[in-house]
Amino acid sequence: MDRLDLLREAARKVLDSGQVEGVLALRADHGGTVPHLFHPGDDLSDLALWPKFPLPRTVDMLLSSHPEARLGIVVRGCDERGLIEMAKRHQVDLARLTLIGLACTAEEVAYCPCTRPYPNEIAVGEAVEGVEHVLAAEQARLSLAERMAFWRRQFAKCFKCYGCRNVCPQCFCEQCTLEDDLWVERGVLAPPFPSFHLIRALHTVGKCIGCHECELSCPADIPLTILYTLLRQDAQEMFGYEPGASLEDKPPLVVAGVT
Amino acid sequence: MSEDFEPRIIGFLCNWCSYAGADAAGTSRLPYPPNIRIVRVMCSGRVSPELVLRTFREGADGVLVLGCHIGDCHYTDGNHRTAKRIPILRKLLSYVGIEPERLRLEWVSSSEAQRFAQVVSEFTETVRRLGPLELKGGA
Ligand code: SF4
Ligand code: SF4
Ligand code: FES
Numbered sequence: 287m288d289r290l291d292l293l294r295e296a297a298r299k300v301l302d303s304g305q306v307e308g309v310l311a312l313r314a315d316h317g318g319t320v321p322h323l324f325h326p327g328d329d330l331s332d333l334a335l336w337p338k339f340p341l342p343r344t345v346d347m348l349l350s351s352h353p354e355a356r357l358g359i360v361v362r363g364c365d366e367r368g369l370i371e372m373a374k375r376h377q378v379d380l381a382r383l384t385l386i387g388l389a390c391t392a393e394e395v396a397y398c399p400c401t402r403p404y405p406n407e408i409a410v411g412e413a414v415e416g417v418e419h420v421l422a423a424e425q426a427r428l429s430l431a432e433r434m435a436f437w438r439r440q441f442a443k444c445f446k447c448y449g450c451r452n453v454c455p456q457c458f459c460e461q462c463t464l465e466d467d468l469w470v471e472r473g474v475l476a477p478p479f480p481s482f483h484l485i486r487a488l489h490t491v492g493k494c495i496g497c498h499e500c501e502l503s504c505p506a507d508i509p510l511t512i513l514y515t516l517l518r519q520d521a522q523e524m525f526g527y528e529p530g531a532s533l534e535d536k537p538p539l540v541v542a543g544v545t
Numbered sequence: 546m547s548e549d550f551e552p553r554i555i556g557f558l559c560n561w562c563s564y565a566g567a568d569a570a571g572t573s574r575l576p577y578p579p580n581i582r583i584v585r586v587m588c589s590g591r592v593s594p595e596l597v598l599r600t601f602r603e604g605a606d607g608v609l610v611l612g613c614h615i616g617d618c619h620y621t622d623g624n625h626r627t628a629k630r631i632p633i634l635r636k637l638l639s640y641v642g643i644e645p646e647r648l649r650l651e652w653v654s655s656s657e658a659q660r661f662a663q664v665v666s667e668f669t670e671t672v673r674r675l676g677p678l679e680l681k682g683g684a
Contacts, residue, residue, distance in 0.1 A: 425640065434642025469595045479680055480598060480641055488594045491633055513640055520636045525629065539629055542622035544615055 289391075292410045293360065294330045296386050300358040301326045306384055309358035310345050312338070323348065323357075336394070340499050342368040342455040346378050358384040364497035366405035367530020368455035371493055374533060377458055389413050398498035422515040441483050443506035444476045450500035450510055451486065456493040456529075463489065487513045491521050492537040495530040552606040552672040554581045556665070557592045558653075561619040563611035565655030570662045577662040578669040581609065588612065589650075590623030594634045597648060602680055607647045607672035609665070614652040624652070644675050 287295070297309045301324065313322035314334040321344045324330060345359050361369065366385060372378045389411030390403035401416035425433065451457045451464060463485055464470050470482045477483065487510075494514045501511045521527050525538035558564040564585045570577060586592060589612025600608050610631060618624040627650060635645035649668050653661050 430639065430642045430644060432642070433640060437641040463595060469599060478602065480643070481602065484598055484637055484641065485595055487637055488630075488634065513637065516640055517633065517637060520633060524632060539626065539633070542625045544625050544628045 289411055290333075290335055293335065293386070293388060294333050296409045297324060297330060297333060297358065297360065300384055300386060301328070303384075305356060306358045307352070307355045309360070309386070310341055310348065311360040311386075312341075335388075338362060338394070338398075340368060340453065340455045340497055341365055342372055342378065343458065345369075345383065346372065346458070349378060349382055356382045356384070358386055360386045360388055361405050362388050362390055363402050363404045364400065364495050364530075365455070367402075367495035368497065370530045370533055371456055371495060371537075372458070374537065375458075380533075386410070398502065400496055400498070419511065419515040421509055422512045422519075425512055425516065437483075438479055440508045441479055442476050443508055444482065445506065446475060446477060446482065447505060449503045449505065453499045453503045454490075455497060455499070456490065456495065483508075483510075483513070486510075487517060490514045491517050492525075492527055492539050493529055494518055550673060550676060552580050552669060552675075552677075553604060554607045554609060554665075554669060554672060555600050555605045556581045556583045556609040556611060557586050557589070557596075558583055559589045559591075559612040559619075559624075560585055560587050562613035562617060562655050563589075563653040563661070566611070566653040566657050566661040569655065569658035573658050575658055575662040577665040580669045580672075581665050588618060588620050588623035589627040590618070590620065590625075592627060594630055597631075597634060601643070601647070601678060606675070606678045607649070607668060609668050610648075610650045611653045611661070611664070612650070614654055617652075617654065643678065643680075646671050647675060647678060 297311060300306055301309055308323040308325045310321060310323050312319040312334045314332045319334045319337055319339055321339060321341055341359055342365055345357060348357060369378055373380045387405035387408045389408045392414045395403045395414060395417055399417045399419045403416050404413040464482055469485055470477055498511050501509060504510060527535060527538045558567055567583060589610055592610050597608050612624045612627055615624060631650040635648050638648060639645045651664050
């Protein structure tokens, strides 16, 4: 059986267990994929794997609108880490979820460089090694002037579609700083350097679990995850914090205590 | 960089320690460079990264954040946040090509007038050496 069949089988098992109202997964749609809630008894032949899409916020929405429901959800490593960070901030109740862990393939990992491309518990697939973010590592070798020139050029392409924020499983604030006129002027394109992008980058600290969805969805092809990856490495070094690693670790920037 | 460049420096000083320290420097007639313009905040924890970025955008060449020593914050742990945010922000500034030395965090108590004057003098010289920060223009 191939990986997709195994995933369908795993989803079927959870659906048949009687423990859940449905399983959130991806469904093939017009050559792409969309989040879909499969119900017990549903035909699973259009349950799909790729292209990946983050499901944590969709499941959050479903759990909120159906306060009694228990759901299954297919999680890749990044989805699981995302759920853990969300749970810490009281966005999802993990007790109401049954996770179906999916390990990414080496091919998939090449598409979105990830240091830990598998969840804690793997139901389908086999763990492959993570890879470093090559572009982020290369940045370190640039001079300050080269970095400024590079990011000015990149940020100048932004037309503030807010896609990076909207797709991010870690962006769930009710009021977004990126929409606050005081910090990011409305109606100004591109956002004046270095407002929008540095604010967003800072807000990923202690949260960004490296799913790369922001960059994948950016219509202007801005390599956003370079900055987020560098900051994630810094937070690891400075505070020993790794987003999504455990439910117990407290996000460093919002709790008291200095190291 | 022109010889007579006078850096524009904004200092965010917490009300309870550092502002009092600056005040003490004034009453003791300790000399320090006039480049700093002081903004009093209730706690160094009030100085959000957004505020620092905006200050740079408004034309500051350097931003100095001064607060109570760890353990002395009037709000117990406001400065714990500052102690973590500012170093991260300095990293990020460097990633987009802004010298992290343009942003500095120090703890200055109300009795440290001398230290206040020294920090401001040192920081002003650091920023003077770096030259003006050009954020506007260019694509
Ligand atoms: S990689 Fe992008 S979309 Fe994913 S968590 Fe980090 S900031 Fe959010
Ligand atoms: S997705 Fe890209 S273009 Fe859209 S707001 Fe984010 S950075 Fe700008
Ligand atoms: S009151 Fe001085 S740093 Fe908080």
